[in-house]
Amino acid sequence: MTSDYLVEQVPTSDVLVLRMSVLRDGTPSQDPRYAEDDTEGSVHLGIQNGGVLIACSTWLPRPWPLDESAPATQLRGMAVAKHLQSKGLGRILLKAGIRRAHSLESTYVWARARDNALYFYERNGFATVGDQFIDEATGLGHHLVMIEV
Numbered sequence: 001m002t003s004d005y006l007v008e009q010v011p012t013s014d015v016l017v018l019r020m021s022v023l024r025d026g027t028p029s030q031d032p033r034y035a036e037d038d039t040e041g042s043v044h045l046g047i048q049n050g051g052v053l054i055a056c057s058t059w060l061p062r063p064w065p066l067d068e069s070a071p072a073t074q075l076r077g078m079a080v081a082k083h084l085q086s087k088g089l090g091r092i093l094l095k096a097g098i099r100r101a102h103s104l105e106s107t108y109v110w111a112r113a114r115d116n117a118l119y120f121y122e123r124n125g126f127a128t129v130g131d132q133f134i135d136e137a138t139g140l141g142h143h144l145v146m147i148e149v
């Protein structure tokens, strides 16, 4: 099933809807926007089905905090529509974003990962780095995760 899905660049407005329903559900923040959403170098990659966005992710140039000398890409806002999670869509999107970062000569892809998604990142080759911290917007425990690309 998942081999039929295409990863495409998608507009901020579509991403905000999906972020709101997946990433802001049950959290104190009801604002799905990021300051970097429309800044130079930021792209939103997503998967659509029947004209509806079902998976989204945002990729921006930003140094990995533990090696600021190297070019790197930060992943933010990784989300799959609730009814379609655990079917491989997240992995497809993650791999596509990593390939893109590699083509842009990033040394690292990194993210501030929710603790309940750490297994997803580790399963896809990321290392968990450092201690837990609490994300201000969601109040949820997070860790830094990183992969060399």
Ligand SMILES: CC(C)(COP(=O)(O)OP(=O)(O)OC[C@H]1O[C@@H](n2cnc3c(N)ncnc32)[C@H](O)[C@@H]1OP(=O)(O)O)[C@@H](O)C(=O)NCCC(=O)NCCS
Pocket (backbone or CB within 6 Å): 022, 023, 077, 078, 079, 080, 081, 084, 085, 086, 087, 088, 089, 090, 091, 092, 112, 113, 114, 116, 117, 119, 120, 121, 123
């Ligand atoms: C995390 C998320 C993006 C993963 O996408 P997905 O399409 O559900 O994941 P996939 O089906 O590609 O899963 C790949 C692997 O990660 C595992 N996995 C995915 N989500 C998981 C979770 N929340 N907890 C534990 N394992 C998870 C899958 O079981 C699979 O492992 P396997 O290969 O051993 O079977 C998606 O579940 C999601 O949107 N979750 C809610 C929002 C969120 O936490 N986003 C991440 C913010 S940092």
